[in-house]
Amino acid sequence: MSKTKQKRAIVIGAGAGGIATAARLAKAGFSVTVLEKNSFTGGRCSLIRHEGHRFDQGPSLLLLPKLFREAFHDLDTSIEAEGVELLRCPTNYHVWFADGERFELSTDLARMKAQVERWEGKDGFDRYLAWLREAHRHYELSVSEVLRRNFASFWALASPRFVLAGLKIHPLHSIWSRASRYFWTERLRRVFTFATMYMGMSPFDAPATYSLLQYTELAEGIWYPRGGFHAVLDALVKVGERLGVEYRLSAPVRQILTHADGKTAKGVRLESGETLDADVVVVNADLVYAYSNLLPQTPGVRKYARSLRRKDSSCSSISFYWSLDRKVPELQTHNIFLADEYRESFDAIFDRKSLPDEPSFYVNVPSRIDPSAAPEGRDSVIVLVPTGHLRGSSSSSSGLPREEEEEEEQDWPALIARARRAVLATISARTGIPSLDKFIAHEAVNSPATWEARFNLDRGSILGLGHGFLNVLAFRPRTRASLLRGVYFVGASTHPGTGVPIVLAGAKITSEQVLDDLRMRVPWRGKPSRIRDTGVPQDERTSELDRIRKPTAPGGVVAVTVCLLLFAWLISLALRYGHSGVYLG
Known part of the structure; x- marks a missing residue:
């Protein structure tokens, strides 16, 4: 009997x-090759280094740790077995306001x-706990009903449970509207x-x-992997390599190839001209870029690429990476500086695709x-300033008319x-630090064009497509290409959706769909x-003290209630008729 071909x-x-999908498919028995255009792994979760300073190019805080642990599990x-140490930040954020408050x-x-009580009064904490309870329900239901399911059709939205x-x-x-129900101060x-x-x-x-x-x-804390966020993904790379995954860096893909029918993928062609055969092609490139450049440009693909281009995209950012020649103890690990004109700052980004006159921004001090x-005696400082994305795009195959591709030109050097x-x-005015400009020994900058x-991010949208109601669940682009x-x-x-833990959950969904x-x-x-952090499994609870027992069944409660009501009724009869049975009142 011949052996089944791998x-x-x-x-x-x-x-x-x-990275996560490659490791999962290798675990399932595939021969897997990962092709990466850059000379490093991790994509936006990669590092920038300069003379002993280290910066996370993208994400700098680790949330939803259970989803990370699940990927390794x-x-x-x-995570621990792979040598990654997660450090818990002692505080989450310091939020700095223009009026000097924090x-x-x-x-x-x-x-x-x-x-909370300082700003919202004594009953403010009750409202905070009520908000926390609602957010907890959002969290639990989203994990169980969204992150664990693949919405392959609109029918998936119709189940009574969902x-x-x-x-x-x-x-x-x-x-914003839900928060306003619980918090009464701006x-x-x-x-x-x-x-x-x-x-x-925008929160609005x-x-x-x-x-x-x-x-x-607030419930699980903010974590940081020692050595930078890339340490987690690098560990997943090594797990994949042990399972047989081959990584080829500096190997950009030109096009996905098809069989003679034009409807089934058979491999890829690299920019170098080399071709590689495959039974399955998984695309981790930006989706809009992929449909505009990597898939064969049939009329159906071009039409779908145009529809993707018309969807709302996330914002972009101007990110500064500063090597300081001293420490700035006034800044904590995570700092938020909010614009005084809060709503206007978001309108500028999402409505006008520009930089607000007074931007809100995030400052991270990983050191x-x-x-390390x-x-x-020095600090590394990362500043992320959200801004509008590029109005035009370098995706030349998008097929959009020129007037849709280009509006008013954005002067990015001036905006930066x-x-x-x-x-x-803003940092100087709100913290009392002398201008950091005096202490910046080296600066690197990422703009929307960068x-x-x-990273081939369409229009420089750093988090891909937006997450409005009509762009999530079954409305979001599917994990399986319908046209190829x-x-x-x-x-x-x-x-x-977006965010590293959410993408890791998506890797599980996509891998299972392939299989x-x-x-x-x-x-x-x-x-x-x-x-580890999900508690002791039920089948490992050996002590009677640790057995989980549900409360008394509702039937028992009902029986007690009926008896009490009957007793009260008998007492009322006794008071009404007295010992002689004659009405007293």
């Missing part, structure tokens, strides 16, 4: 989704109580809504469901939590200079959970 998979892009290992977000309930869950996560409300409404920056959205537009992001920070991020001045002036050129068999997608712009389509066994499906 299936081959090619993964285009070594971002978080590509499914591959029969753990709010410290923390997992410490006593500290939160004191701060409809009921959907009503509980308030997808038709904005984060100050705290801003404190509990700025996290929409993580999705590149983002669905209320995403309050789960600040919930996980505060991990001293900077030489002794203005952003820099605003950041330096994001597009380096054998092609699948993973990453920020496909289901379930199910090919009728191959999913090795991690049904695997008992032994993830």
Whole structure:
């Protein structure tokens, strides 16, 4: 009997989704090759280094740690076993306001109580706990009903269970409107809504469901991998290599190739002209770029690429990476500087695709939590200033008319200079630090044009497509290409969405879809959970003190209630008729 031929998979892009999918497919028995255009892995989760200073190019805080642990657990290992140390930040953020006030977000309930009551009064903490409970429900339902499911058709939205869950996560409300129900001061409404920056959205537009992001920070804390965020993905790369994954860096892909029928993928052609065959092609490149450049440009593909271009995209950023020649102890690991004209700052970004006159921005000092991020006596500082994305695009195959591709030209050198001045002036005014400009020994900058050129992000949108109501779940681009068999997608712009932990959950969804389509066994499906931070599994609870027992069945409660009511009725009869049976009143 001949041995079954091993299936081959090619993964285009070594971002978080590509790395995790490659390892999962290798675990399932595929021969996997990852092709990456850059000379490094991790995509936006890569590092910038300069003379002992280290910067996370993209994400700089680790949220939803259970999703990271799950990725390793499914591959029969753990974060700890791979030598990654997660450091918990002692506080989450310092939020700096223009009037000199400051709010410290923390997992410490006593500290939160004191701060919330200072601004919202005594009953403010009750409302904070009510908000936290709602955000907890958003979190739990989103994980179970969204991040664990693939919405391969609109019918997936119609199940009664999902409809009921959907009503509980308030997808038709904005984060701002829901927060306003619980927080009655403008100050705290801003404190509990700025996290929409993580999705590149305005809090006035983002669905209320995403309050789960600040919930996980307040319930589980903010974490940082020692050695930089890339340490987690580098560990996944090594796990994949042990399973047989081949990584080829500096190997940009020109096109996905098809069989003679033009409807089924058979491999890829590299920019070098080399061709590679595969049974499955998984695309971890930006989705809009992929449909505009990598897929064969049939009329159907060009039409779909145009429709993607018309969807709302996330914002971009101007990011500064500063090597300081001294420490700045006034700044904590994570700092948020909010614009006084809060709503206007978001309108400038998302409506006018520009830089606000007074921008809100995020400052990260990785050397505060991990001293290895900077030489002794110095700090590394990262500043992320959200801004509008590019109005035009370098995706020449997008097929859009010129008037849709180009509007008013954006003068990015001038905008970068203005952003820099605003950041330096704001930090100095609100913290009392002398202008950091005096201490910057070296500076690197990423602009929207940099994001597009380096990572093929359409229009420099750093978080892919937006997450409005009509751009999530079954409305979001599917994980399986409908126009070309054998092609699948993973990453920020496909289901379930953006953010590294969400993309890791998406890698599991995409991998299982590939295996199910090919009728191959999913090795991690049904695997008992032994993830450390999910508690002791029920079958390992040996002490009677640790057995989980549900409360008395509702029937017992009903019986007691009926007896009490009957007793009360008898007492009322006794009082009404007395011992002689004659009415007393």
